[in-house]
Amino acid sequence: METRVEDRLQITDLITGWMRRDLGQWEELRDLFHADGVIEITWYEGPFNEFVDRSMEMGASDFRTKHxxxxxxxxxxxxxxxxxxxxxxxxxxxxxxxxxxTHNRFYDLVEKRDGVWKIVKRQSVYDMGSFIFPCGLVEIEADVVARYPREYAALAYVLEKSGFPVDRVFATRGSELERKMKSDARAWLIT
Structure with a gap:
């Protein structure tokens, strides 16, 4: 059986490098993806470089994240x-x-080019989530929460109220969208 210890270590470092986003280390964050890399998550879909620019805007807003x-x-x-x-x-x-x-699973397609592993495409499957009230209960608009799948409704609500709307439905645990995401990924892996 082939051992790929070095590759696994490089990929693990790549994936855990996502903390660069929480730390506002934008150039290091950009380096996690290949230049043609894309991302599809609740509040942004498109080229990764533009995602970093939008993340900088989020970092300057009232909304903070930790992954x-x-x-x-x-x-x-x-x-x-x-x-x-x-x-x-x-x-x-x-x-x-x-x-x-919100508990999720990042689902990444990664590729080794010129000896370096980087992300080609990042998606997410949302498993479950809830609200947090750091200073005591605040009123939540139930009709707004109900527009989103329960698995990420709290995240989508706080994103929307923070100025980062969620415009479509994303994969949740066991959903048809998750099955399609994984089927498409397997096809990409063997091409």
Whole structure:
């Protein structure tokens, strides 16, 4: 059986490098993706470089985030790999005194080019979430929360109230969207 210890270490460093976003280390964050890399998450879809620019705007807003990243599970095929990683997104709008905690799985397509592993595409599957009230209960608009799948409704609500709207439905645990995401990824892995 082939051992890929060095590749696994490089990919683990790549995935845990997401903390650069929480720290506002923007150029280091840009370096996690290949130049043609894309991302699809609740509040942004498109080229990764533009995502970093939008993240800078978010970092200057009243909304703060912290991502807790687990150990990635990696499936290799040559210089390509699918990486699935448990994560937790903690969000807090300091002006609204309202936050959220969302458990998700980052689902990444990574590729080794010129000897370096970087992300080609990042998506997320949302597993469950809830609100956080750091300074006591605040009123939540139930009709707004109800527009989103329960698994990420709290995150979407706080994002929307912070000026970062969620415009479509994303994959949740066991959903058809998750199955399609994984099927498309397997096809990409073997091409």
């Amino acid at each position: 807790l990243i687990g150990t990635p599970v990696v499936t290799f095929n040559g210089d390509r790999a699918i990486v699935e990683t448990n994560a937790m997104i903690v969000g807090d709008n300091v002006k609204l005194n309202l936050g959220c905690e």
